[in-house]
Amino acid sequence: MFKxxxxxxxxxxxxxxxxxxVLEIKVPHGAGFxxxxxxxxxxxxYVLSFIYVGIYWNNHHLMxxxxxxxxxxxxxxxxxxxxxxxxxxxxxxxxxENNFAPATLAIYGFVLLMSALAYFILQNCIISANxxxxxxxxxxxxxxxxxxxxxxxxxxxxxxxxxxxxxGLVYVGVALLWLVPDKRxxxxxx
Amino acid sequence: MFKxxxxxxxxxxxxxxxxxxVLEIKVPHGAGFxxxxxxxxxxxxYVLSFIYVGIYWNNHHLMxxxxxxxxxxxxxxxxxxxxxxxxxxxxxxxxxENNFAPATLAIYGFVLLMSALAYFILQNCIISANxxxxxxxxxxxxxxxxxxxxxxxxxxxxxxxxxxxxxGLVYVGVALLWLVPDKRxxxxxx
Amino acid sequence: MFKxxxxxxxxxxxxxxxxxxVLEIKVPHGAGFxxxxxxxxxxxxYVLSFIYVGIYWNNHHLMxxxxxxxxxxxxxxxxxxxxxxxxxxxxxxxxxENNFAPATLAIYGFVLLMSALAYFILQNCIISANxxxxxxxxxxxxxxxxxxxxxxxxxxxxxxxxxxxxxGLVYVGVALLWLVPDKRxxxxxx
Amino acid sequence: MFKxxxxxxxxxxxxxxxxxxVLEIKVPHGAGFxxxxxxxxxxxxYVLSFIYVGIYWNNHHLMxxxxxxxxxxxxxxxxxxxxxxxxxxxxxxxxxENNFAPATLAIYGFVLLMSALAYFILQNCIISANxxxxxxxxxxxxxxxxxxxxxxxxxxxxxxxxxxxxxGLVYVGVALLWLVPDKRxxxxxx
Numbered sequence: 001m002f003k004x005x006x007x008x009x010x011x012x013x014x015x016x017x018x019x020x021x022v023l024e025i026k027v028p029h030g031a032g033f034x035x036x037x038x039x040x041x042x043x044x045x046y047v048l049s050f051i052y053v054g055i056y057w058n059n060h061h062l063m064x065x066x067x068x069x070x071x072x073x074x075x076x077x078x079x080x081x082x083x084x085x086x087x088x089x090x091x092x093x094x095x096x097e098n099n100f101a102p103a104t105l106a107i108y109g110f111v112l113l114m115s116a117l118a119y120f121i122l123q124n125c126i127i128s129a130n131x132x133x134x135x136x137x138x139x140x141x142x143x144x145x146x147x148x149x150x151x152x153x154x155x156x157x158x159x160x161x162x163x164x165x166x167x168g169l170v171y172v173g174v175a176l177l178w179l180v181p182d183k184r185x186x187x188x189x190x
Numbered sequence: 191m192f193k194x195x196x197x198x199x200x201x202x203x204x205x206x207x208x209x210x211x212v213l214e215i216k217v218p219h220g221a222g223f224x225x226x227x228x229x230x231x232x233x234x235x236y237v238l239s240f241i242y243v244g245i246y247w248n249n250h251h252l253m254x255x256x257x258x259x260x261x262x263x264x265x266x267x268x269x270x271x272x273x274x275x276x277x278x279x280x281x282x283x284x285x286x287e288n289n290f291a292p293a294t295l296a297i298y299g300f301v302l303l304m305s306a307l308a309y310f311i312l313q314n315c316i317i318s319a320n321x322x323x324x325x326x327x328x329x330x331x332x333x334x335x336x337x338x339x340x341x342x343x344x345x346x347x348x349x350x351x352x353x354x355x356x357x358g359l360v361y362v363g364v365a366l367l368w369l370v371p372d373k374r375x376x377x378x379x380x
Numbered sequence: 381m382f383k384x385x386x387x388x389x390x391x392x393x394x395x396x397x398x399x400x401x402v403l404e405i406k407v408p409h410g411a412g413f414x415x416x417x418x419x420x421x422x423x424x425x426y427v428l429s430f431i432y433v434g435i436y437w438n439n440h441h442l443m444x445x446x447x448x449x450x451x452x453x454x455x456x457x458x459x460x461x462x463x464x465x466x467x468x469x470x471x472x473x474x475x476x477e478n479n480f481a482p483a484t485l486a487i488y489g490f491v492l493l494m495s496a497l498a499y500f501i502l503q504n505c506i507i508s509a510n511x512x513x514x515x516x517x518x519x520x521x522x523x524x525x526x527x528x529x530x531x532x533x534x535x536x537x538x539x540x541x542x543x544x545x546x547x548g549l550v551y552v553g554v555a556l557l558w559l560v561p562d563k564r565x566x567x568x569x570x
Numbered sequence: 571m572f573k574x575x576x577x578x579x580x581x582x583x584x585x586x587x588x589x590x591x592v593l594e595i596k597v598p599h600g601a602g603f604x605x606x607x608x609x610x611x612x613x614x615x616y617v618l619s620f621i622y623v624g625i626y627w628n629n630h631h632l633m634x635x636x637x638x639x640x641x642x643x644x645x646x647x648x649x650x651x652x653x654x655x656x657x658x659x660x661x662x663x664x665x666x667e668n669n670f671a672p673a674t675l676a677i678y679g680f681v682l683l684m685s686a687l688a689y690f691i692l693q694n695c696i697i698s699a700n701x702x703x704x705x706x707x708x709x710x711x712x713x714x715x716x717x718x719x720x721x722x723x724x725x726x727x728x729x730x731x732x733x734x735x736x737x738g739l740v741y742v743g744v745a746l747l748w749l750v751p752d753k754r755x756x757x758x759x760x
Contacts, residue, residue, distance in 0.1 A: 005577055005631050007195055012392075012585030015202030019210065020589065022276050024597065027214065027283040031291035050276070054269040061195050061265075075631075076749075079624040086592045086620070093597040101601035179266075197385055202582075205392030209400065212466045217404065217473040221481035240466070244459040251385050251455075369456075387575055395582030399590065402656045407594065407663040411671035430656070434649040441575050441645075559646075 003070045006078060010060060013082045017089060018053045021046055024093035042096030045108075048175060049092040052112065055178045056085060056119070063123060066136045071129040074122070081118040087111045105160035105167040112171065113153040120146055149174050193260045196268060200250060203272045207279060208243045211236055214283035232286030235298075238365060239282040242302065245368045246275060246309070253313060256326045261319040264312070271308040277301045295350035295357040302361065303343040310336055339364050383450045386458060390440060393462045397469060398433045401426055404473035422476030425488075428555060429472040432492065435558045436465060436499070443503060446516045451509040454502070461498040467491045485540035485547040492551065493533040500526055529554050573640045576648060580630060583652045587659060588623045591616055594663035612666030615678075618745060619662040622682065625748045626655060626689070633693060636706045641699040644692070651688040657681045675730035675737040682741065683723040690716055719744050 025042050028035040060081075091111040095104040123146070127137045140146070156170035215232050218225035250271075281301040285294040313336070317327045330336070346360035405422050408415035440461075471491040475484040503526070507517045520526070536550035595612050598605035630651075661681040665674040693716070697707045710716070726740035 005581060005635070008198060008578060009581045009585055009627060009631075011195060011199045012202055012582055013589055015199055016206055016586055016589040018272075019203055019206040019276060020593065022280060023210065023213075023593075025280050027280065027287055029287075031288035031294060033293045035293075036297070047273075050269075050273055054266075057199060058265055058269075061199075065195070075628055076624075079620075079628075082588075083617075083620055086589060090592060090595050090597065097597055097599075098601035103603045103605075104601060107606070198388060201385060201389045202392055205389055206396055208462075209393055209396040209466060212470060213400065213403075215467075215470050217470065217477055219477075221478035221484060223483045225483075226487070237463075240459075240463055244456075244463075247389060248455055248459075251389075255385070388578060391575060391579045392582055395579055396586055398652075399583055399586040399656060402660060403590065403593075405660050407660060407667055409667075411668035411674060413673045415673075416677070427653075430649075430653055434646075437579060438645055438649075441579075445575070 003064060003067070006070055006075065007061075007064055010064075010078060010082065011057075014053060014057045014060070014085065017085055018050060018057075021049055021053075021089040021092055024089060024096065041099045042093070045092045045096035045100075048171065049088050051175050051179065053085065053088060055175065056081075056115070059119070059178075063126065063136060067126050067130050067134065069129045071125065073125045074129055077118070077122040077125040081115065081122050084111060084115040084118050088115070100164055100168060102160045102164050105164055105171075106157045109153050109157040109160065109167060109171065112174075113150055113157065116146070116150045116153060120150075145177060149177070193254060193257070196260055196265065197251075197254055200254075200268060200272065201247075203276065204243060204247045204250070207275055208240060208247075211239055211243075211279040211282055214279060214286065231289045232283070235282045235286035235290075238361065239278050241365050241369065243275065243278060245365065246271075246305070249309070249368075253316065253326060257316050257320050257324065259319045261315065263315045264319055267308070267312040267315040271305065271312050274301060274305040274308050278305070290354055290358060292350045292354050295354055295361075296347045299343050299347040299350065299357060299361065302364075303340055303347065306336070306340045306343060310340075335367060339367070383444060383447070386450055386455065387441075387444055390444075390458060390462065391437075393466065394433060394437045394440070397465055398430060398437075401429055401433075401469040401472055404469060404476065421479045422473070425472045425476035425480075428551065429468050431555050431559065433465065433468060435555065436461075436495070439499070439558075443506065443516060447506050447510050447514065449509045451505065453505045454509055457498070457502040457505040461495065461502050464491060464495040464498050468495070480544055480548060482540045482544050485544055485551075486537045489533050489537040489540065489547060489551065492554075493530055493537065496526070496530045496533060500530075525557060529557070573634060573637070576640055576645065577631075577634055580634075580648060580652065581627075583656065584623060584627045584630070587655055588620060588627075591619055591623075591659040591662055594659060594666065611669045612663070615662045615666035615670075618741065619658050621745050621749065623655065623658060625745065626651075626685070629689070629748075633696065633706060637696050637700050637704065639699045641695065643695045644699055647688070647692040647695040651685065651692050654681060654685040654688050658685070670734055670738060672730045672734050675734050675741075676727045679723050679727040679730065679737060679741065682744075683720055683727065686716070686720045686723060690720075715747060719747070 025039060025046060028039060088111055091104075091108045095101075095108045098104045123136075123140065123143075127134065127140070130136060152170050152174050156167040156174075159166035159170065215229055215236060218229065278301055281294075281298040285291075285298045288294045313326075313330065313333075317324065317330070320326060342360050342364050346357040346364075349356035349360065405419055405426060408419060468491055471484075471488040475481075475488045478484045503516075503520065503523075507514065507520070510516060532550050532554050536547040536554075539546035539550065595609055595616060598609060658681055661674075661678045665671075665678045668674045693706075693710065693713075697704065697710070700706060722740050722744050726737040726744075729736035729740065
């Protein structure tokens with residue numbers, strides 16, 4: 001019962017986050033295709049963030065689908081994750097409107113980093129509420145993706161001021177890492 | 191369980207898409223009826239897009255209502271559909287604010303085309319997860335509407351630069367095609 | 381199953397409608413209480429529309445709670461109702477920002493009128509799908525409120541150009557009419 | 571059944587409230603870190619309000635999770651609570667954009683006060699519908715937090731005009747009071 005509402009609330013917040021990001025793609029004043037060109041960086045940022053929020057939704061969904069107990073700590077760890085994800089539209093808009101300027105790339109990476117840490121905390125709260133031998137604990141295993149991603153985000157943040165395109169590449173790379181079909185995911189589904 | 195959250199998330203995103211479109215109808219500064227006249231193209235675009243999103247919601251709902259298995263591929267095909275539908279408010283606003291200018295009609299048709307293709311992919315993913323003899327596979331049948339619509343959108347896109355009103359007519363026509371009570375729909379419901 | 385998603389989608393749309401209305405109360409630039417005074421008509425419009433959307437949600441909820449069958453016609457009648465309700469934030473914002481000018485009062489009344497008619501159509505679709513002897517048909521009875529409201533909205537629209545305050549009074553009056561505890565409601569709940 | 575939709579609708583509204591607040595953090599025009607500095611008060615207001623809405627969601631969720639009967643009065647008391655909470659984004663934005671000016675702190679406190687009173691009314695409606703010996707009545711007990719909070723908000727409102735930082739401290743303090751793990755919460759969960 002408690003899990004049901006936790007999922008419903010998270011679905012609501014994630015659905016809104018993913019959708020209000022599109023509001024940052026402001027309708028241009030011109031009527032020709034040329035009016036769309038300045039929107040390209042905003043659009044690309046939107047695509048990347050859409051994929052990231054989609055990945056979070058997918059994993060959140062699988063993680064909660066496999067557990068039975070939800071503690072008070074889980075409720076707050078979940079809100080903490082939603083807080084950082086709620087900053088994604090802002091970071092996306094700022095990065096897109098400033099054509100991937102260094103500071104904006106660094107802040108984008110920082111929001112991704114904090115979201116990844118918040119997800120890690122939530123995962124641990126859920127495992128500790130359900131036991132080391134729960135389905136989730138087994139499915140997560142050594143969790144190399146979850147441990148590698150924050151390191152890569154840090155690389156991206158540092159690279160923002162040195163070679164901005166490296167930062168962009170790192171953020172796209174981490175997204176691809178998670179998009180690639182994950183055996184853990186299919187295992188949990190079956 | 192997984193299907194339940196997929197539906198809930200999709201409902202959330204579709205509900206928000208349909209509702210934020212109305213934000214493009216900006217409150218005018220004048221207080222007389224004359225102040226509403228410039229909003230007419232924006233309003234008409236809104237009506238058309240509302241019907242399209244309504245059709246997608248209806249069909250999505252019926253499609254998922256008839257299946258029992260949801261695979262990892264289905265999760266991503268669904269996110270892909272939501273991505274293209276999330277661009278409908280932008281395309282609607284641009285078209286409405288520029289009085290159905292050629293480029294805006296073409297982009298609107300392009301977003302409809304990509305949404306239709308994404309829906310087709312999602313349908314195939316669901317059928318392949320549930321088997322050729324599933325209720326959905328039977329209900330969809332030869333799917334002439336699903337196959338004709340992308341062709342018509344292409345006609346609409348091409349017509350945008352030649353006779354814009356033809357493009358508009360085509361987009362309205364495809365919507366009517368789907369609005370007309372569908373025997374498949376009632377069959378699936380019963 | 382179908383009813384469940386119809387309710388979820390409607391809840392989503394109504395929740396968003398009720399919440400985006402608050403976005404029309406634009407944050408003022410001044411920092412003193414005086415900066416809030418110009419917001420008073422916007423705020424009052426918001427309160428009235430919040431109550432109206434709340435009434436629609438309540439009644440929609442009770443109406444669907446008592447039925448078992450949902451037909452294709454019901455799905456579309458429901459979308460039709462959501463369409464008119466989705467225009468409430470626009471009408472509210474226009475009326476509030478123009479200090480209840482005649483044309484804005486008339487359009488507000490028109491949106492309420494069309495919503496009331498759409499609700500009436502939806503109710504009839506549901507009754508015809510569930511039978512004249514269904515719980516809903518009995519609970520609705522002769523439905524004097526449902527029949528009186530459109531008449532009162534027409535009075536309000538006409539009064540907008542003659543005595544605007546009468547229109548305002550009528551809109552508030554109809555809301556109170558529905559707010560007053562309804563024996564039908566408690567009967568359906570029990 | 572009725573409880574289910576009440577929860578779904580409230581989840582939707584709370585999810586939207588928590589998410590649209592982030593729209594008040596407007597994307598700045600500059601591309602350097604310096605462009606973020608003026609956003610600091612807006613960001614801090616956002617964090618505080620996010621925590622408050624999170625607390626309300628958590629408690630709402632626990633309160634409804636423990637009851638079985640929902641009356642017509644509960645439906646309206648719930649809408650009343652959502653009304654005051656829907657004003658939180660406005661109060662947050664006004665306070666943040668004006669750097670915690672006295673009048674904005676007082677209005678913020680007023681919205682928190684009215685939300686707390688609305689929550690108190692809702693709690694009493696639910697208890698009176700479920701009986702003095704219900705799980706909720708026992709769990710709530712003497713409810714010293716629920717009774718102390720409105721008093722503290724009044725102190726905060728008064729302090730706004732005298733020592734604004736005291737008001738800020740009081741609002742943060744009440745949030746911490748509710749964040750501290752509550753034995754009542756774990757008792758209800760178990």
